[in-house]
Amino acid sequence: MEFAALKASELSAYLRGVPAVHKLLGEPDELDIVEVGDGNLNYIYFASNAKTPEMSVVVKQAPPFLRLVGKTWPLTRERMEREVAALRRFGALCPDHVPTVYHADSQLFLMVMQRLSSHCILRQGLMGGTIYPKLADHLSTYLAHTLFFGSDLFLSPDIKKQAVAAAVNTELCRITEDLVFTYPFEDHPSNSYSAALPRAAVDRIRRTPALRVAVGEMKWAFMNRAETLLHGDLHTGSIMVNEDETYVIDPEFAFYGPMAFDIGAIIANLLLAYFSRDWHGRQDGGSPEAYQVWLLDQVRAIWSGFTAKFLSLWREHEGRSKTHFIGDEPDRACADAFKARFMQQLFTDTLGFAGCKMIRRIVGMAKVAEITRIPDDSARAAIEVRCLRCAETLLVERASMTTVDDVIDLAWKVEAAA
Amino acid sequence: MEFAALKASELSAYLRGVPAVHKLLGEPDELDIVEVGDGNLNYIYFASNAKTPEMSVVVKQAPPFLRLVGKTWPLTRERMEREVAALRRFGALCPDHVPTVYHADSQLFLMVMQRLSSHCILRQGLMGGTIYPKLADHLSTYLAHTLFFGSDLFLSPDIKKQAVAAAVNTELCRITEDLVFTYPFEDHPSNSYSAALPRAAVDRIRRTPALRVAVGEMKWAFMNRAETLLHGDLHTGSIMVNEDETYVIDPEFAFYGPMAFDIGAIIANLLLAYFSRDWHGRQDGGSPEAYQVWLLDQVRAIWSGFTAKFLSLWREHEGRSKTHFIGDEPDRACADAFKARFMQQLFTDTLGFAGCKMIRRIVGMAKVAEITRIPDDSARAAIEVRCLRCAETLLVERASMTTVDDVIDLAWKVEAAA
Numbered sequence: 001m002e003f004a005a006l007k008a009s010e011l012s013a014y015l016r017g018v019p020a021v022h023k024l025l026g027e028p029d030e031l032d033i034v035e036v037g038d039g040n041l042n043y044i045y046f047a048s049n050a051k052t053p054e055m056s057v058v059v060k061q062a063p064p065f066l067r068l069v070g071k072t073w074p075l076t077r078e079r080m081e082r083e084v085a086a087l088r089r090f091g092a093l094c095p096d097h098v099p100t101v102y103h104a105d106s107q108l109f110l111m112v113m114q115r116l117s118s119h120c121i122l123r124q125g126l127m128g129g130t131i132y133p134k135l136a137d138h139l140s141t142y143l144a145h146t147l148f149f150g151s152d153l154f155l156s157p158d159i160k161k162q163a164v165a166a167a168v169n170t171e172l173c174r175i176t177e178d179l180v181f182t183y184p185f186e187d188h189p190s191n192s193y194s195a196a197l198p199r200a201a202v203d204r205i206r207r208t209p210a211l212r213v214a215v216g217e218m219k220w221a222f223m224n225r226a227e228t229l230l231h232g233d234l235h236t237g238s239i240m241v242n243e244d245e246t247y248v249i250d251p252e253f254a255f256y257g258p259m260a261f262d263i264g265a266i267i268a269n270l271l272l273a274y275f276s277r278d279w280h281g282r283q284d285g286g287s288p289e290a291y292q293v294w295l296l297d298q299v300r301a302i303w304s305g306f307t308a309k310f311l312s313l314w315r316e317h318e319g320r321s322k323t324h325f326i327g328d329e330p331d332r333a334c335a336d337a338f339k340a341r342f343m344q345q346l347f348t349d350t351l352g353f354a355g356c357k358m359i360r361r362i363v364g365m366a367k368v369a370e371i372t373r374i375p376d377d378s379a380r381a382a383i384e385v386r387c388l389r390c391a392e393t394l395l396v397e398r399a400s401m402t403t404v405d406d407v408i409d410l411a412w413k414v415e416a417a418a
Numbered sequence: 419m420e421f422a423a424l425k426a427s428e429l430s431a432y433l434r435g436v437p438a439v440h441k442l443l444g445e446p447d448e449l450d451i452v453e454v455g456d457g458n459l460n461y462i463y464f465a466s467n468a469k470t471p472e473m474s475v476v477v478k479q480a481p482p483f484l485r486l487v488g489k490t491w492p493l494t495r496e497r498m499e500r501e502v503a504a505l506r507r508f509g510a511l512c513p514d515h516v517p518t519v520y521h522a523d524s525q526l527f528l529m530v531m532q533r534l535s536s537h538c539i540l541r542q543g544l545m546g547g548t549i550y551p552k553l554a555d556h557l558s559t560y561l562a563h564t565l566f567f568g569s570d571l572f573l574s575p576d577i578k579k580q581a582v583a584a585a586v587n588t589e590l591c592r593i594t595e596d597l598v599f600t601y602p603f604e605d606h607p608s609n610s611y612s613a614a615l616p617r618a619a620v621d622r623i624r625r626t627p628a629l630r631v632a633v634g635e636m637k638w639a640f641m642n643r644a645e646t647l648l649h650g651d652l653h654t655g656s657i658m659v660n661e662d663e664t665y666v667i668d669p670e671f672a673f674y675g676p677m678a679f680d681i682g683a684i685i686a687n688l689l690l691a692y693f694s695r696d697w698h699g700r701q702d703g704g705s706p707e708a709y710q711v712w713l714l715d716q717v718r719a720i721w722s723g724f725t726a727k728f729l730s731l732w733r734e735h736e737g738r739s740k741t742h743f744i745g746d747e748p749d750r751a752c753a754d755a756f757k758a759r760f761m762q763q764l765f766t767d768t769l770g771f772a773g774c775k776m777i778r779r780i781v782g783m784a785k786v787a788e789i790t791r792i793p794d795d796s797a798r799a800a801i802e803v804r805c806l807r808c809a810e811t812l813l814v815e816r817a818s819m820t821t822v823d824d825v826i827d828l829a830w831k832v833e834a835a836a
Contacts (some may be wrong), residue, residue, distance in 0.1 A: 150639050157595060158588045160641075170576045177575060182745040192520040212752035213759045214745035220760075223570050223578075227642050326634035327600040334630035341631045341636075 002065050005043050008033035011059060014108075015047055021103050021112050026055045033282070039067040041252060046115065057102060061110040062252075068366075075171055077109035079252050082169055084111050086254035089229060090142075093149050097142045099247050116247055122239040126273040127280055127370050128407075129291045130280040136298045138246035139239070139266060140191060140305030147259045148313045149227035153325055164226045169255035172232065173223075176253065180356055181219035184364035185212060186377070191363055196381035201388055202363060214395035215359075218352045226256035235368070236273065260346050263306065264353025267407070268391075269368070270299050271354065272361055274411055275386045278418075279379050292415070296408045301352075303404040307343055314339065348398045349408065355395035362387050382405040382418060390414045421481050423461050426451035428476060432526075433465055439521050439530050444473045458486040458784075459493070459670060464533060474535060475520060475533045479528040480670075493589055495527035497670050500587055502529050504672035507647060508560075511567050515560045517665050526693070529703045543699055544654060544691040544726040545743055545788050554716050556664035557684060558723030565677045566731045569644035571743055582644045587673035590650065591641075594671065598774055599637035602782035603630060609781055614799035619806055620781060632813035633777075637768040644674035652683040653775070653786070654691065676763050681724065682771025685825070686809075687786070688717050689772065690743050690779055692829055693804045694788040696836075697797050710833070721768075721822040725761055732757065766816045769825065773813035780805050800836060 006014070012031040015021050023030065028142040030050040043063060049054035057413060062080040066073035084104040091098040099114035125132065132285065151158050185206055197380050205211065231238065232253025240247045281288025318324055324335040361368045362384045371387075374380035393410055394401070401407060423525035424432070430449040433439050443449065448468040453461065461481060480498040484491035502522040509516040517532035526614040543550065570578050602606050603624055610621060623629065649656065658665045692713040694811030699706025736742055779786045780802045789805075792798035809827055812819070820826060 033455045152638070157592055157641065160589070161586050161588045164644075165586050168579050168583050170579045173579070174575055186745040186747070188745075206747060207752070209752045209755035212744050212747065213756045214758040217759065217763075218571070219744065223575065224645050225642050226582075226644050326630050326637065327604040327606075327625060329604070329630065334625070337627035338631045338634040341635065345635075 003065075005035070005063065006045075006061065006247050008035075008197060011047065013293045015057075015059070017111070018103050018112070021058050024102060025049045025057065026052055028052070028055075033239065041066055041079070042378075043067065043241070047112075048115075054117070056115040058099075058113050058115050059110060061108065077171075079172060080104075080109040080111060081106055082167070082172075082254060083250070083252040085167075086229065086251035087111075087113070089150075090146050090231070090248070090251060094142050094145045094248075097127070097138055097246055097248055099249060114191075116240045116245075116249075119240040119242045119245065119247060121237055122241045122246075123236040123269070123273075123369060126236060126270075126295070127373070129277075129281065129286075131291075131294055132241050132243065132246070134244060135241060135246055136301035139248075140302050140309055142246070142248055143263055143266075143302070143306045144309035144313060145226050145304060146231070147262065148310055148317075150256070151259070152227075153314055154317055162263060163229065164256040167229055167254060167256050169232070169253065172253045173255055173257075176232070177219065177223060179364055179366060181215060181222060184360045185215055190365040192365060192367075193363060194377065194381050194384055195198070196377040198381070201385050204392070205359060205363060205388065208323045208392070210396045210397075211392050214352060214398070215356055218349075218356050218395070219244060221258050221349060221352075222261060225258040228256065229254060230257045230262050231265075232257065232261070234262045234268070236269040237368075238359070241253055245347055258349060258353075260349030261353045263303070263346070263350045264355075265357050266302060267299055267350060268354040268357035270295055270302075270362075271390060271411060272368055272387060273370055275383050275390070275415065276374065278415065279374045279376070280370065296411055299411075300408060303407075311339060311343070344402065347402070347404075351394040351398035351401055354393040355393075355398070358387050358391035358394075362391075386414050386418055421483075422480065423453070423481065424463075426453075426562070426595060429463060433475075433530070433706075436521050436530070439475060442473070442520060443467045443475065444470055446470070446473075459484055459497070461485065461513070462499070465530075467532075472535070473677070474533040476517075476531050476533050477528060479526065479532065496589075498522075498527040499524055499589060500585070500590075501668070501670040503585075504647065504649070504669035505529075507568075507758075508564050508649070508666070508669060512560050515556055515664055515666055517667060529627070533635055534658045534663075534667075537660045537663065537665060539655055539793070540657040540659045540664075541654040541687070541691075541787060543659055543695075544688075546711070547695075547699065547704075549709075549712055550659050550661065550664070552661060552662060553664055554719035554723055557666075558720050558727055559682055560666055561684075561720070561724045562727035562731055564649070565646050565680065566728055566735075569677070572730055572735055581647065582633045582674040585647055585672060585674050587650070587671065590671045591673055591675075594650070595637065595641060596713050597782055597784060598778045599633060599640060602778045608783040610697065610783060610785075611781060612795065612799050612802055614795040615722060615780075615802050619803050622810070623777060623781060623806065626691060626814075627811070628814045629810050632770060632816070633774055636767075636774050636813070637743060639676050639767060639770075640679060646674065647672060648675045648677070648680050649683075650675065650679070652680045654684070654687040655786075658689045676767060676771075678767030679771045681721070681768045682773075683775050684720060685717055685768060686772040686775035686779075688713055688720075688778060689808060690786055690805060691788055692717075693801050693808070693833065696787065696793065696801060696833065697792045697794070714829055717829075718822050721765070729733070729757060729761070756827040762820065765820070765822075769812040769816035769819055773809040773811075773816070776809035776812075780809075804832050804836055 009388055011033050026049045028049040032048045032050045034046045043061045045059040047059055062077045064077050065071045066075050087101050101113050103112040231251045238250045274292055277288045277292050281291055326338050429451050438607045444467045446467040450468045452464045462477045462479040465477055480495045482495050483489045484493050491693055506520050519529055519531050533603050540563040649669045656668045692710055695706045744756050
C-alpha cells in the first residue's frame, strides 16, 4: 500500500489509544495536531492537549523515502528503529542532553518523544546572535559520554562487537559517503553553487591533490573505523538549546564510526556560523566581532571541555576496572603517554572531518541557512570562499595543527585576509 | 553430551556416507585414518584410500575448546563455520593458493578439504634452509587479491557492511587482542621467557612509553578498522609450500580487520626466520649468510609484489567501473596521489603489526619453532634480543621508515651489531 502521511484525526485517535502517552498529555478528549514539516527525512508533528497546550509531545514518523527529495529517493522505514535505539542509548548515557522517548511503534515506524517547547534550533540561535552560556559545557559532556562509553576503551570486546554489528546503518551512511565525502569533490549534478562563487574556488576543491588525498583519507576512516556509536549528523540543526539546556536530537544516522566525526561536525558548523557572522552581524548597523569571538571561544571550550571530560571518564574507568587499554604497567607513564597520543590523533581526525563537513555545505547539495540566507550574492560568495579556504587548511594541515588555538588562529587569519 | 574426538572407525564410516568425498577417494571399502595431532585449535586427520594412499583428504574438526590448552579454555565450535566460509571466500578469490573445501558439516563442526601431501609447512622449510623460488610471487598474489576484493575499494558499501557484520569473530579476535597486543607487554602469567633472556630486555618491552604507545595504537587499529576480510593468523605455520606451489591454510581467525595485519604477520615471521638463521645456518659447519640474504629478499619481494599487484587490481577496477574511491576528477593526478598515500599508510601499519607479532613470539605464550628449537640458552637469548630490538624499531619508527629497503637495512644493522 502506498504511504500516506497520517491525517490529524488519525494521529489523534492513535495517540489516545496509547495509554502512557495519553496520560502524559493529561488524558484529553481533544488533541491539537500540527505538522511541523521541517524535517529533511521524516514527518514531524506536535500533539498537544487542546485545553492545556503546554502538555505536548512530538511525534515523528519515517516515510519510505527521503522527505526532502520525495518518493524518487526511497529509504527503508527501519531507520526509525535505529533512531529510537540510538536515542535510548544516548539518553541512558546522557539523560540531561537527549530527549526522552515515550513510545515507539515498529509497525508504523513512528515514535513519540519529549517536546522541547522552550528551546530553539541552535543554528537559528547562532544566526540571531544569541549567547548560550552553558552550550560548550553541555556539548562537551554529551560528546565525552557518548563517544567514550560506546568504545573499546569502556566496553568489553564482545559487547562492543555485537554493538557494531547491531548498528550497521548502510542506507544513511551511504548518504554521508556520497554527499559529504564524494559528490562535493566531483562535477556532480547534485552539487549547487552560489551564483557569484568563483569558478576557481570550485576548481581548487576538485583539482588540489593534497586536498583530495586528505578527503579520501577521511572517507576511508568514515567507512572503516568502527570506534564508537556516533550520532552521525551532529550539525547545529540537530541541537536544541535555550539559556539553560541543550538537547541533541535526530540521531537517525547513528552507526559505529570514527569518534572524531561527531566532534568535527560541531566544529565545522561553528566555523560556518563564524564566517557567516560577518554578514549577519552587520545587519541593523551592528558589528560582528564580539559574537565571532564568542563563537570561536565555543570551539575552544568544546574541544578542551571534551578532552578533560573524556580523559576523566577514561581514568575513572581504569581506576575502577584496574585495567588499561594498553595492558598493565609498573607505573602509569605508558598509559598516560598513550592517552596523550590518542587525544592528539582524535584532534587530527576532528579537523579532517570538520574540513569535509564545511566544504559539503558550500559546494554540495545540502546547504546551511546562515549562508543561504545571505541575499547579497557577492557578500555570500566572499564568505563561502573563506569557508572553503579554512576547510582546505584544516584538511591538508590537520596533522601539524596540534592545539585548538591553531584552529582559532586559522579562522582569524582567514577572516582577516578578507 | 561431552565432546569426544572421533574414532578412526567412526570417521571412516562417516566419510563413506558422504558421496562426494567417497567418490573423490575412489569409493574404497577401507579407509586409512591417521590423526595428525599438530593443530593448536582443532583435531586434524588424514583419510586415505587404503589401497591407493595417494587418494587422500584432510578432515578437520573443531572441539568445544582450544586444543593446545584443553577443556579449561572453552571455545564455541561455530569457529569451524567461519573457517569454512573464509576458505571458500579466499578460494574463490585466489584458487591457486587456497585448498579446496570438499564438504562441510555444520552439525559436527567438521570439514573435509584438499590434502596437500607434497607440501610442507613453510616454517619447517625455512628452518631447513630451503629456497622456494615462487614463494614471494605466490604470497604477494594471495595478499593482493584477498585484501583488495574484500575492501571498500572494490565492494559496494552495502555488500561490504553486510560482510563486516557476517564476519564478526569475537572469540578468536579476543585471543589476538590478549596474546598479541596485551599480555606480552604486561607481567602476565601466560608469558614465558627463555632462561637466559636478560631481564632488561623484558623490562624494556614493558616500560618504554614510545613502544607501549605504538603497540596501543596497533591494538586500537586491530580492534576498530574493519577494512577487509583478513586471514587473521598468517604466520609461516599457516602456509604450505613446495617448489612449485603455495597454499594458505587455517583461516579460523578470519574477520574484518586492518589490511596491514596479514602483511605484517608474514613479514614478522620472515624476520624471525632471518634472525634465528644465525643459529640454524651454522649447524653442520654451515654459514647462515646466503640464506639470510634470501629471506630478506623475500620480505622485499613480497612487499613490492604486493604493492604492484594491489595497485594493478585497483586501477583495473577503476577502469572497468569508471569510478574512483575519492570520486571522479578531471585528470588522474588526485586519484594517483591518493593511491600513493594509501600504500604508504599501509606500509606504516604493516611495520607496526610486524613489530607486535615478533614481540609476542619472544615474550608471549605462543612461540615459534625456529627459536624454541635452539637448545643453546645463550645463543637463543642473543637471537631473541635481536628480534626484540628489530621489533621495537619497526614499531616506534614505523612512520619514518618509508621503503621496504629501510626494513632490510634495519635487519642487517641489528644482526651486524650483535
